[in-house]
Amino acid sequence: MPTLTPPPDQTSDAAFSRRSFLRGCAAFGGLTALAASLAPLREMGDYTSTEQFLQKYYKELTPDDMAKVIARIEGEVQKEYGIRPHVRDLKPMDGVEFVYCLNLTRCIGCRKCVHACVAENNQSRNPEIQYIRVLKMPHGSMDVEKGDHTYDAKQVPEKGFFYMPVQCQQCHNPPCVKVCPVNATWQEKDGITVIDYDWCIGCRYCEAACPYWARRFNFTKPEIPKERLNPNMSYLGNRPRKQGVMEKCHFCIQRTRAGRYPACLEVCPVGARKFGNILDPESEVSYILREKRVFIQLKEEMGTSPRFFYYFDK
Amino acid sequence: MIIAARNYLVFLQRCARIAFVGDWRYYAWMGALTVISLLGLNAYAKQLVHGLIVTGMSDEVSWGVYIANFTFLVGVAAAAVMMVIPVYIYDNEELHDLVIFGELLAVAAIIMCLAFVTVDLGRPDRFWHLIPGVGQLNFPRSMLSWDVIVLNGYLLLNVHICGYLLYCRYQNRKPGKWFYIPFVFTAIIWAVSIHTVTAFLYVGLGGRPFWNASIVGPRFLASAFTAGPAIIILALQIIRHFTHYRITDKALLTLRSIVQVSMIINVFLLVCEVFKEFYSGTTHGVSARYLFVGLHGYHALVPWIWTAITFNLIAMVILVMPVSRSLRWLDVACVLSIVGIWIEKGMGLVIPGFIPTPLGAIVEYVPSLNETLVCLGIWAFGLLCYTLFLRMSVPILQGRIAQSNEGQPEIQGDEPEAPVSGASPH
Structure with missing residues (x-):
């Protein structure tokens, strides 16, 4: 075995200590740089809490767990907005399946529904999040690519156009539910597809x-003016969302599961919006789907089978 | 048992030591990569605080360069097997020892992939919701849950194969067939699966006609088997240049034929796709029109995709001609293929899927500075990992770090002569 002659600088004590000194400097410098690069994290603030971090999946929460969760949410809202909200976890009612019908002959494109929805559902005002998008469509076409999203007319309706509001279609066969890697979104018994904002990982x-295009993401911390906060809240509905989670229309779950109409329907000045229980043959929506000769499920060829129907008067 | 554990710890400790030893070029390279990684980490810290609003993404274009890079790198990882197949199925001796470099590249690529998906999450603090049994992994319904499983599985497989083979070489004993051959064959199938699953992630979305095409899967594989071996060809030449590890030209030329065939298939599949999108003239072709020629005055991606196509075509021409037997031309073709496929598979696949939106709005996407820094940081970190892996594995493969020379003075750099006899480099 040939012997290895060590390089001369290795044997000298001075060189050795210089080397370890340099190593020490490098290690110290590295750690400092690491700390400096992580410095922005000092502004993390109320990103999450231990309680929220460890919170169980919605469907695994016992009533006791849910009471604690609601208390936590109420506390958080009060701390942030100075208002004690009333948060409930409303469950679907037996024998109820919600359906929405929208009369395209009547809609005038005033966008009052958009604003009523924002106010009711505590959507972020900065950046703006809206669940309803109204398309201005040329007569004769249902091709959304011909729609105008940003029309800004002094007066509506404009001649030669019709208006088509689009929001979550509450599909029977929702592609969004299928793809969620953590089951943070699912379809409830009454047909509403909901999101657990405390479970969504934001992918x-x-x-x-x-x-x-019904879903909206909180790209940053939502901003809602204190005086605009709607304190009547529901866990799966309009409670304020966190940064980094998904949200969308939930048929105003905090209202409709308590026997009220959705906010977009109540505000509609022309009565273009109809909502009700399709399992009840006496309901308005049952009547519409029974009697109207033509009604449309948007992009029917997708096989999603929406619970949202567009129809015409004549 | 205790002795075995001690031996293994000594092995790890010696590997860790060599990672911090090298000449000035090594320190400069690693230093630069560390600085860029930290810049990326800093940008990510800002993103954590302020949210994904610091990126160029929006509700309209909700995935951007993070997912684009992720998609490209899954291909790179998958392509490592293109070296394994010739060795274990066709007994190609030239590539035998080089397989490990390919698999280490796969490990580094998967680390980058995992980093890219993590930075894309809005709530990374909730990652545990993905852990089966603890969280709620939506398996088998969600293709993303498949991706979580196959990517982590592939990482473990490759870490095991590389780690085991290197440790055997360190101990100068023959690897036990049962400890790695089954894993190698599993990894071959697994590699195809990681890329297929990633393709299905897009293909499964009926609401996005640009992605909802069966050709996406085959194209993913073809482009991966082009770009991956092309990267390995370049990496092997770098290893050969900076160390005294012997790599034959013949090995590089074997890889050349893989790149050559894959590139021809890749370009053919591109032609198939372009024909289908444009000739039929249906409204489903709008995203492709946006990508290739622009739509209603919006054409941010047009220069990119034509650059990619030009690069791929030039690379293909070089590869099919005999000139690419010369390494200089082969390198040019490799660089062109890598850049071309990076554009085409990343930006060219992910972004147009979102434009126009399912409701017909056109909103364009440009990555922000912060987002770009995060990407650069992850790339630098990936290169850092790969360099470290090579720094450890090359001396082991050469026999210069081995159990037989434990306790003797450690090597300082890449001395041309192996200080210890007995362990031959090949």
Whole structure:
């Protein structure tokens, strides 16, 4: 075995200590640089809490767990907005399946529904999040690519156009639910597809999967003026969302599961919006779907089978 | 048992030591990569605080360069097997020892992939919701849950194969067939699966006609088997240049034929796709029109995709001609293929899927500075990992770090002569 002659500088004590000194400097410098690069994290603030971090999946929460969760949410809202909200976890009612019908002959494109929705559902005002998008469509076409999203007319309706509001279609076969990697979004018994904002990991796969562009992501911490906060809240509905989670229309779950109409329906000045229980043959929506000769499920060819129907008067 | 554990710890400790030893070029390279990684980490810290609003993404274009890079790198990782197949199925001796470099590249690529998906999450603090049994992994319904499983599985497989083979070489004993051959064959199938699953992630979305095409899967594989081996060809030449590890030209030329065939298939599949999108003239072709020629005055991606196509075509021409037997031309073709496929598979696949939106709005996407820094940081970190892996594995493969020379003075750099006899480099 040939012997290895060590390089001369290795044997000298001075060189050795110089080397370890340099190593020490490098290690110290490295750690300082690491700390400096992580410095922005000092502004993390109320990003999450231990309680929220460890919170169980919605469907695994016992009533006691839910009471604690609600207390936590109420506390957080009060701390942030100075208002004690009333948060409930309303469950679907037996024998109820919600359906929405929208009369395209009547809609005048005033966008009052958009604003009523924002106010009711505590959507972020900065950046703006809206669940309803109204398309101005040329007569004769249902091709959304011909729609104008940003029309800004002094007066509506404009001649030669009709208006088509689009929001979550509450599909029977929702692609968004299928793709969610953590089951943070699911379809409830009454047909409403909901999101557990405390379970969503913010991957935005559902947003890519939705053929109706119905989902909205909180790209930053939502901002809602204190005086505009709607304190009547529901866990799966309009409670304020956190940064980094998905949200969308939930048929005003905090209202409709308590026997009221959705906010967009109540505000509609022309009565274009109809909402009700399809399992009840006496309901308005049952009547419409029974009697109207033509009604449309948007992008029917997707096989999503929406619970949202567009119809015409004549 | 205790002795075995001690031996293994000594092995790890010696590997860790060599990672911090090298000449000035090594320190400069690693220093630069560390600085860029830290810049990326800093940008990510800002993103954590302020949210994904610091990126160029929006509700309209909800995935951007993070997912684009992720998609490209899954291909790179998958392509490592293109070296494994010739060795274990066709008994190609030239590539035998080089397989490990390919698999280490796969490990580094998967680390980058995992980093890219993590930075894309809105709530990374909730990652545990993805852990089966603890969280709620939506398996088998969600393709993303498949991706979580196959990517982590592939990482473990490759870490095991590389780690085991290197440790055997360190101990100068023959690897036990049962400890790695089954894993190698599993990894071959697994590699195809990681890329297929990633393709299905897009293909499964009925609301996005640009992605909802069966050709996406095959194209993913073809482009991966082009770009991956192309990267390995370049990496092997770098290893050969900076160390005294012997790599034959013949090995590089074997990889050349893989790149050559894959590139021809890749370009053919591109032609198939372009024909289908444009000739039929249906409204489903709008995203492709946006990508290739622009739509209603919006054409941010047009220069990119034509650059990619030009690069791929030039690379293909070089590869099919005999000139690419010369390494200089082969390198040019490799660089062109890598850049071309990076554009085409990343920006060219992910972004147009979102434009126009399912409701017909056109909103364009440009990555922000912060987002770009995060990407650069992850790339630098990936290169840092790969360099470290090579720094450790090359002396082991050469026999210069081995159990037989434990306790003797450690090597300082890449001395041309192996200080210890007995362990031959090949």
